Amino acid sequence: xxxxxxxxxxxxxxxxxxxxxxxEIHRATLAVLWETGVTFHSERALKDLEKxxxxxxxxxxxxxxxxxxxxxxxxxxxxxxxxxxxDPKNDLVIGGDTVYFRNFPGMQTVDLDTWEPRDxxxxxxxxLITVLDALPNLHAISPYPYYGYEGVPPVMRIPEGxxxxxxxxxxxxxxGNASDSDQFNIKMVKATGGEAIxxxxxxxxxxxxxxxxxxxxxxxEVGFPMYILQGTISGATGPATVVGSVVVNLAEQLSLIVLVxxxxxxxxxxxxxxxxxxxxxxxxxGFGRIGCALTKAVENQMARSYGIPTRDSASGPVSxxxxxxxxxxxxxxxxxxxxLAGANLILIHGSLYGEITAHPLQAILDDDIAGMxxxxxxxxxxxxxxxxxxLINEVGPxxxxxxxxxxxxxWWKKEQFVPRAADSLAYPEWKKTGKKGALDYAKERxxxxxxxxxxxxxxxxxxxxxxxxxxxxxxxxxxxxxxSDEEWAVYMKSLESLNYPYG
Amino acid sequence: MSTEILENLKxxxxxxxxxxxxxxxxxxVEEKVDPLExxxxxxxxxxxxxxxxxRGELWLPDLIGAAETMMSVMPILDEEIERKGAKRQSxxxxxxxxxxxxxxxxxxxxxxxxxxxxxxxxxxxxINVTAETFVEAVKKYKVDILAMSxxxxxxxxxxxxxxxxxxxxxxxxxxxxxxGGGGITQKFADEIGADGYDPTAPGAxxxxxxxxxx
Ligand code: B12
Numbered sequence: 001x002x003x004x005x006x007x008x009x010x011x012x013x014x015x016x017x018x019x020x021x022x023x024e025i026h027r028a029t030l031a032v033l034w035e036t037g038v039t040f041h042s043e044r045a046l047k048d049l050e051k052x053x054x055x056x057x058x059x060x061x062x063x064x065x066x067x068x069x070x071x072x073x074x075x076x077x078x079x080x081x082x083x084x085x086x087d088p089k090n091d092l093v094i095g096g097d098t099v100y101f102r103n104f105p106g107m108q109t110v111d112l113d114t115w116e117p118r119d120x121x122x123x124x125x126x127x128l129i130t131v132l133d134a135l136p137n138l139h140a141i142s143p144y145p146y147y148g149y150e151g152v153p154p155v156m157r158i159p160e161g162x163x164x165x166x167x168x169x170x171x172x173x174x175x176g177n178a179s180d181s182d183q184f185n186i187k188m189v190k191a192t193g194g195e196a197i198x199x200x201x202x203x204x205x206x207x208x209x210x211x212x213x214x215x216x217x218x219x220x221e222v223g224f225p226m227y228i229l230q231g232t233i234s235g236a237t238g239p240a241t242v243v244g245s246v247v248v249n250l251a252e253q254l255s256l257i258v259l260v261x262x263x264x265x266x267x268x269x270x271x272x273x274x275x276x277x278x279x280x281x282x283x284x285x286g287f288g289r290i291g292c293a294l295t296k297a298v299e300n301q302m303a304r305s306y307g308i309p310t311r312d313s314a315s316g317p318v319s320x321x322x323x324x325x326x327x328x329x330x331x332x333x334x335x336x337x338x339x340l341a342g343a344n345l346i347l348i349h350g351s352l353y354g355e356i357t358a359h360p361l362q363a364i365l366d367d368d369i370a371g372m373x374x375x376x377x378x379x380x381x382x383x384x385x386x387x388x389x390x391l392i393n394e395v396g397p398x399x400x401x402x403x404x405x406x407x408x409x410x411w412w413k414k415e416q417f418v419p420r421a422a423d424s425l426a427y428p429e430w431k432k433t434g435k436k437g438a439l440d441y442a443k444e445r446x447x448x449x450x451x452x453x454x455x456x457x458x459x460x461x462x463x464x465x466x467x468x469x470x471x472x473x474x475x476x477x478x479x480x481x482x483x484s485d486e487e488w489a490v491y492m493k494s495l496e497s498l499n500y501p502y503g
Numbered sequence: 504m505s506t507e508i509l510e511n512l513k514x515x516x517x518x519x520x521x522x523x524x525x526x527x528x529x530x531x532v533e534e535k536v537d538p539l540e541x542x543x544x545x546x547x548x549x550x551x552x553x554x555x556x557x558r559g560e561l562w563l564p565d566l567i568g569a570a571e572t573m574m575s576v577m578p579i580l581d582e583e584i585e586r587k588g589a590k591r592q593s594x595x596x597x598x599x600x601x602x603x604x605x606x607x608x609x610x611x612x613x614x615x616x617x618x619x620x621x622x623x624x625x626x627x628x629x630i631n632v633t634a635e636t637f638v639e640a641v642k643k644y645k646v647d648i649l650a651m652s653x654x655x656x657x658x659x660x661x662x663x664x665x666x667x668x669x670x671x672x673x674x675x676x677x678x679x680x681x682x683g684g685g686g687i688t689q690k691f692a693d694e695i696g697a698d699g700y701d702p703t704a705p706g707a708x709x710x711x712x713x714x715x716x717x
Contacts, residue, residue, distance in 0.1 A: 147656065154656040178657060203606055235564065236609055280562035283613045283704070356685075 003082065003091040004139045004171075006100040007374035013304065013342035016297040022305050025243055025298070029250040030067050037064035038206045038255040042213035045259055052262045063255065070254055073261035079307035081268040083225055086194040087170035087456060092140060094225075094270065094344050095309040099377060101370040102174070103132055103349035104316030105145035106358030115322045117357045122494070123503040125149045125164050127450055128350070131360035133169035134453040137370035138349050138363070141165055143176030143199065145350065145358055151494030153487040155477045159184045163466050166192050167501060168455045174199060174227065179482065182215045184473040186222050191465040192458060198222075199272065201229040202252040204237035220260055225268035227311055228253045233285045234295070235278035242294050249273050250302060257308075270344065271303045272311040279319075287354045288318035288330025293337035300341035312343040315369075317354045323362050323439060327352065332369050339373045346370070364442040364449075368419035375417035386411070421445050467501075505536045509544040516548035519568035521575045528576040538583040542591060545573045545580075546622055553620030557705060563613070570616040593624040595647035595715040598640040600628035601684070602653045602661035610684055611652035613704040618650070621708040634661070634668040641669065641678055647715050650707070652684040659687060663695040679714040683707055 017025070037054075039061050040046050046063055050056040055064040080095030092100060109120040109128075120128070125146055132141055148157030158181040165173045166188055174197040175185040182198060189196040198219040200212040219226040230249040232238035238245035253271050260267045277291035286292075292314035303310045315335035320326035331348055338346045348370055350363035380386070391407050394400075402408050421442040423430065430436070458466065474491075477483050483491070497503065508531050515524035524545075531541045552569040555561035584591055597618050601611045608630050615627045626644050628636060641649055649669075653659045662682050669675040681699040682692050692700035701710045 157656075207606075209606070233609075240564075278563070278609075280564060281559070283563060283609050 001082075001091070002089045003093045004085070004089070004100065006092075006098050006139050007339075007377055009097040009099055009339065009342065009377040010379035011377075013300070014297060014337070014340040015301060016294075016341070017301050022301060025246060025250070025302055026305070028243075028247045029254065030065075030070060032206075032247060032251040033065040033070060033255060034067065035064070036206065037062045038208065038252060040208045040213060040255075041210045042208065044217070045208070045213045048263060049259060052258075054258070065255060065258055069258055069262070073254065073258040074306045074308070076261040076265045077257065077306070077308045078266055078268055079309065081225065081309075083172050083197060083268070084193075084195040085170055085172045086166065086192050090139075090171050092172050094268075096344075097342075098344060099339050099374065100139035100345045101137055101349065101374070102140040102311075102345055102347050103138060103142045103145055103363055103366075104313060104347040104351035104358070105142045105147075105355065106317075106351050106353070107144075107147040107356050108358075109146060110321075110352060110357045110359050112359070112361065117353075120146050120149045122149045122151075122164075122497070122501070123499075125161070126168055126502050128358070128360045128363070129165055129168035130453055130455055131363055131446060131449050132349065133171060133455045134449045135349065135363060135367040137367045137374060139171065140197070140345065141169055141171050141173040142347065143174045151490050153477075153483045153491055155179050155181070155482045156474060156491070159188070159470060159473045162188050162196075163470055163501065166466060167458060167463075170456050172197065177215045178211070179477070180211065180214060181473070182218055184469055184476075186218065186224065187469045188466055189224075190222075191469065192462050195224050197225050197227055199227045199229050200256060201231070202256065204230065204232040204252065205248050206252055206255075208252070208256065216256065216260060220264045220267060223264075223267075225270070226260070227270045227272040228256050229272045229274065231274040231276075233276055233278045234291065235280065236283075236285075238275075240278075242291065242298060245275055245295060246298050246302065249275060249299065270309040270311050271299065271306075272313070273299055274313045274316070275299070284319075284354060286319065288315075288320070288326070288334065290333065293334045296334070296338045296343065297341040300338070300343050304342050309344040310342070311345040311347065312338040313347040314338055316347040316351050317356075318352060319354065321353045321357070323352070323359070323365060323442075327362070328365075328369075331366060332372075335369055335373050336376065339377045346373075361439070361442045361446055364421050364445050365438060368421055371417050371419065505531075505534065505540075508534065508536055509540060512541060512544045513548040513551075516545055516569050516572045517552060519565075519572050521572050524572050524576045525579065528579040532579065532583045538580045538587065539589055539592060542577075542580050542584070545576065549573050549620045550622070553617060556620075566616055566620070567612065570619050573619065591624065594622045594712065594717050596624045596626070596644055597648045597650055597711065598626045598628055598637070598644055598646045599650040600632035600637065600640075600652070601630040602651055602658050602665065603631055603633045604661060605653050605655055605658035605684075606630045607652070607654040607684070610654070610704065614650060614652065614683065614707045617704045617708040618711055621712065623648075623711060634665045637665045638668050638672055638674075641674060642672075646678055648679045648681060648711055650681050650683070650711075653682070654684045654686055656686060659684075659691060662687075662697070666695055666697070681707065681710055681714060 046056045049063040083092040085091050108117040162185045200216045230252050232245045232248045234245040238248040275295040276285035279286040296314045315331045318327045318330040349366040350358040512527045549569050556566045599615045619625045651662050679698045682697045689700050699710045701707045
């Protein structure tokens with residue numbers, strides 16, 4: 001069956017822990033799950049957990065988890081599964097040694113001259129998705145990835161974003177949810193024949209809020225895969241130690257995994273953590289720091305011991321505000337460690353500062369990092385052909401060389417990854433280009449993609465259906481009084497654009 | 504004797520020693536040390552830690568550790584102050600919280616701590632605080648400043664709601680209102696009729712001083 005190719009790790013993953021240490025972290029997690037448990041702000045979840053063997057304190061809204069239930073739930077998780085895309089050639093097969101890359105969202109875009117954030121326009125939102133659709137080393141698309149665009153009221157930001165993603169890309173998308181927007185996301189994705197990866201986000205430490213639990217029940221109903229997202233900040237919402245934070249993360253994630261695996265055995269889930277060390281000066285998470293990579297190395301090894309796929313965001317948000325040196329190293333180091341540690345889906349493209357900003361130009365730069373990391377984990381092939389003893393004997397010492405051999409013509413492209421938006425010239429040529437750097441090349445590539453890449457359009461019927469569901473969502477929130485009169489007026493006016501929905 | 508107790512109290516705060524500070528506070532009461540002076544010693548210590556934080560020599564865990572040590576012994580001294588019919592010196596009383604629907608804690612806690620270090624009496628109402636709770640707190644603690652934090656586009660409007668609720672109860676003009684949190688802007692603060700906004704926690708402390716004219 002066709003599927004998105006991604007990259008395959010062809011050697012043993014990095015093991016930062018000994019087997020005993022894996023056991024210790026697991027037992028520590030079980031101890032927290034049993035001794036303290038996890039708060040569920042959801043009567044329904046507490047009842048379901050109690051019915052199935054958890055100890056529940058309804059006053060504290062706390063469920064405590066016996067070891068056997070946790071083990072059983074882990075056992076029921078699929079270690080590898082397919083996720084259907086709108087176009088079957090873009091299906092994902094998540095798990096095992098396959099590594100995919102995905103973009104990471106930012107609330108707003110940035111101005112490339114001042115590097116200050118601002119709301120994108122609808123055209124810019126479409127452009128971002130078009131670029132993501134075109135990039136070869138990007139295999140899936142994130143939730144949001146901008147939080148709406150000029151003119152859209154807050155509650156409609158997620159549904160409008162889901163629609164733009166469906167219209168401009170056939171890659172699998174993840175959808176976020178707020179104010180129960182997942183009901184509309186799911187309808188839109190179903191109307192176009194694919195699946196979305198849904199998510200439930202916990203609130204560290206050890207708490208699940210009701211909106212996330214409602215989304216979880218809807219995910220179980222519709223049978224889409226769901227990522228269990230957890231965002232401990234080491235030293236603020238979790239212990240300052242790497243493994244202590246992992247214990248908090250795992251306890252929270254496993255608590256929800258117990259719920260979904262009890263009610264829908266085999267449901268496709270992944271462990272997804274956004275764990276950062278706390279910046280002890282500004283109070284903001286230490287995005288991009290090497291502590292992120294350390295946590296990922298530990299978490300991936302734990303998840304592998306459970307047989308549960310992972311999605312990593314260490315290389316997603318960075319602390320830098322610009323597409324610069326710092327952004328480059330924060331992303332590259334973290335992505336490489338994630339890939340070595342066995343992550344199945346790595347978030348990297350497009351994001352700049354701390355979940356706040358993203359830009360297609362950055363996505364283009366990051367596509368090269370993804371390509372480099374991907375190339376690395378594919379490792380080397382050792383065979384008669386690659387060892388090339390016959391050839392080496394034939395070419396012999398100088399004046400022999402390899403530029404003219406059929407072997408070189410056949411192999412160099414398989415062996416090398418060539419970055420697309422990078423300066424690779426010698427000084428004389430570089431001077432002739434007017435001293436272009438990576439950013440200049442990325443800008444050119446962005447212009448080229450936007451001029452030439454045409455995402456597969458929806459059928460007229462699908463297009464109509466998307467518009468109908470959006471209309472339903474607009475009315476739903478309007479009737480719930482979540483869109484004010486002024487917001488509604490601006491919103492309706494923005495829809496009158498001649499190029500709607502594409503510009 | 505009294506100066507020694509006061510010095511040790513300061514030291515306990517700067518070493519984040521809750522138990523030690525509590526023992527010393529009780530000892531201060533027993534030995535008839537002026538509770539206002541004891542309180543002052545605590546404030547001085549927290550301010551020193553705050554200054555160290557400002558200079559980049561100390562870190563958030565130090566700042567929060569010192570502030571919480573002070574908070575933990577306040578009830579002991581407050582009781583004594585009340586018994587003597589004295590009045591606590593402070594730049595003013597602040598109630599602070601993250602608005603309803605929003606559970607982001609860190610920024611709000613930083614602001615609360617720096618306000619305390621600045622010399623305000625702070626009531627931290629926590630997170631997910633409803634408009635009713637804010638209104639109740641304004642009445643109950645006779646606050647000079649109400650501070651609200653919100654980090655999401657969807658929860659920012661709660662700040663407007665709280666201001667409306669205060670208006671309804673006819674007490675809007677009795678308090679100064681300051682707002683903040685990632686995503687809040689000066690423009691938004693003006694629109695909802697807040698008295699002040701600042702994008703940073705140290706700025707929030709300065710702003711609070713301006714708001715009470717000190
Ligand atoms: C940490 C974090 C979390 C943690 C919170 C942990 C905790 N206990 O606090 C967790 C993981 C639980 C979380 C959950 C969610 N989060 Co969150 N979170 C963040 C993150 C990464 C950092 C926030 C933070 O702590 N900043 C550091 C502090 C110090 O900054 P600050 O609060 O702004 O405070 C500073 C100033 O603003 C000022 N200040 C603060 N308060 C006040 C008050 C006054 C009066 C004044 C004057 C000044 C002032 O002083 C502070 C110091 O300088 C931000 C992204 C980001 N980069 O900011 C997202 C972010 C805020 N979260 C976001 C979202 C969407 C959520 C969730 C809805 C996700 C989900 N679906 O589950 C939930 C919300 C749950 C809820 N109901 O509230 C979005 C909000 C988008 C939007 N604008 O609508 C953001 C921007 C991330 C993103 N792009 O997705 N989150």
